[in-house]
Amino acid sequence: MEAASHAAGAHGEPTSFIRRYLFSTDHKVIAKQFLWAGLVFLAVGGTLAMMIRWQWAFPGRPVPVLGALLHRSGGVITPATYQSIFTMHGLIMIFFAITPVMIGCFGNFTIPLMIGAQDMAFPKLNMLSFWTFVISLVLITASFFVQLGTAAAGWTTYPPLSTTVGTPGAGQTLVVLAIFVTGAATIMGAINYVTTVIRLRAPGMTYMRMPLTVWGLWLTAILNVLFVPVLGAAALLLTLDRAFGTQFFIAGAAGVKGGGDPILFQHLFWIFGHPEVYILILPAWGFISDIIPFFARKPAYWYRGQVLAMCAVTVLSAVVYGHHMFLTGMNPLLGKGFMTLTLIISVPAEILFLNWLHTLWKGSNRFSSPMLFALGTVFVFGLGGLTGLYLGTIATDLYLHDTMWVVGHFHLTMAAAAFLGSFAAIYFWFPKMFGRTMNEPLAKAHFWISVVFINLVFCGQLVAGFSGQQRRLYDPYQYTFLQHLLPLNRWTSYFAFALAAGQLLFVYNFLRSVFAGAKAEQNPWEIGTLEWTMAPSPPPHGNYWPIPTVLRGPHEFANPEVKKALGRDWIGQAEELPSTAASPARTPAASGK
């Protein structure tokens, strides 16, 4: 394991404001840029969600407060506005909130720090990735202001609805372009992450000593490199269909004699789209697989199994996508094949889950805010995984497909789990990132409000789906068989409003702590990974000089030898044991297998 020391690293910190904070090549600054952008768009996406919930609770009534944005219709959400709202809620949350926070921010921040690198492998590409992402934000924002409004074909943008046949406005074109551009930004970042992990690990940082956070983010980056180009291709073909009159995805629609195939788009979309749901959850799995042992003060249970399970999910994620298309008239044999593969993916998920539970067992669990959020993530992911069984099985999927059950299920797995997992990461790395401390009681209050209401909201959606309510209905009560669900939906909306209100605690805590929080210690959580043991809070430009030599894995807790020698229950990854300096607990050679 050679350590490629990076030339642009330790010296030459830029001094001008523009080079330091705006066009910075420092991975830590870029991480913060992604974090701010992601949190702002998380608020936008959340606001759109509240408008959907209002419509389901009080269909056709003027929206309070936010109604000012809908002045043309007197504050009422119209059917046309409604379809834009749910479309943009999905797209913004996935591509412009979760992706920048989890991958853009924490991928950038943690990968070099945790593997002992001075920066990313390609710092300028990293900067380019962020500013390309900004272009896509501009496109998305612009789409709201053009005639006929922004995209309205659902986040899945199925043609022919997403072609000019169904959505003639320029907004849809801008949004498809934005997805293409953000895809380019993601690929740049992903190439960087993949290369950095392969080339820039510190001496002794073998693959089996990497923190699980890095494993999660690395596998995410590999999926991104492989599958975002497919999305890019689909977006490009769709743009051609929309702007240049090609007919890749149009067949027999509205007076058009196209030879294309709308289902082709679904194949392209979901061969990206299913890995995408793992792209959004793998980083969270990584965070909590580290945070749980950190706060259980106990080594991660079966680390190697955890790594193998994540790898297995990564591989399988590419071959189960057909379960999104069981109803498109696919060959029954193909459908059964996809069902089989989908059910098989539950095996590695069970291994991950059991390992988390085993890590908690006989630990010395400390319930600091990152741990609480990690446990919350385990809980919602458990619920989300169980509710997926009905959808992977064709016979039950025929009833539940395209209902609120699907909405509840994927919100539990990739929204709630990604949301709580992101907050676990934010509360955990905040001291290292900003050099300041967040208010812990406020963080705990934020956790309890979030975890209670997020479960109530998405379980409410599950119940609505089980009762048959289709998703994306402007007014579900048009249907007689759904009329009795109004009280359920109204309660779910109240819970959603409470969830949103609870986030103000975070906004306050975050802003106050960034600018006026108490100064953070180097290692407040008392754990052994490199960023906490070998660098101050915040780490300087270039992170480490000299580059540390790694001696052991990331979760060396409760080791009796360490306790005897150092009097504490943890030891740094690059820290030598004084009494046994000649023969460290595990030599690089011994554990490099």
Added chain:
Amino acid sequence: MRTLERVDRWVCLAVRGGLLLLPAISRAAVEPESGLGLPRDVSKNGHLVDWLMNITNVFNIILFIIMCVWMGYACLRYNRHHEAEYDHGSARRSVIIALALSAFIFAVVDGTLFVNAISDLDSEVWNYEKVARDPRTVRLEINAHQWSWDTRYAGTDKKFNNEDDVLTWNDIKVPVNTPIYVQLTSTDVIHSFYLPNFRTKMDAVPGQVNRMWFEAKQTGDFDIGCAQHCGTHHYKMKAQLTVLSPEDYRAWLAEASANAKRAYDPEDKVAHWGWEWKEFY
């Protein structure tokens, strides 16, 4: 607004009823469901889906309780006052426990789902051969478009796309205890034909003909919905399924087919969207 709509619907129904001269068939409105949970099951196969759904519920409740008890107990019992055990969980015994537990859950839960789903699909849900060979089977062609469901009956001659075809709009009549073999397509965007009380749905995709089948076990009126986002008025793309006794159905079809033949207009190209039935089994 809602009252207006209701009036509108009754006027429509009255007009249609009058045209068909069949006061015997009362067009009662769809009865609302009560309570949370699955809507009424009125299909021959629905119980298969419901059984699978319920057994999954049982498995999930058990697994969920185990998860909660495990997490709760570990958090309460092994708190900061407990000294953590130094265990990497990588000993052969630990690995075997983790693998065995995963394998056990997979074999029992996923195994049950897999075996039953495959058997349901092969014997009933996706068994089009059985439906196609059944002499009682009624065949329907459905053309979905923004935002309604057009349905075509072969009429008395059992051939599609000719002058005695019966066409209905957002109004599908079928006989009870008879397999209904549906072929569907769309002329604009993708829709999804959804029968909540029959536990099934199928996408209507422009450029291709999809198929599905269902069989009602009781008469009555039921909602038909669109399950795939299809544009601004997706939420209003609903139709009514009326399940009739075989006698009522035969009488209605004969009457409607005769009317259709009388009113046939060869110039009306828009009405000729049907296709030759594809039996394909």
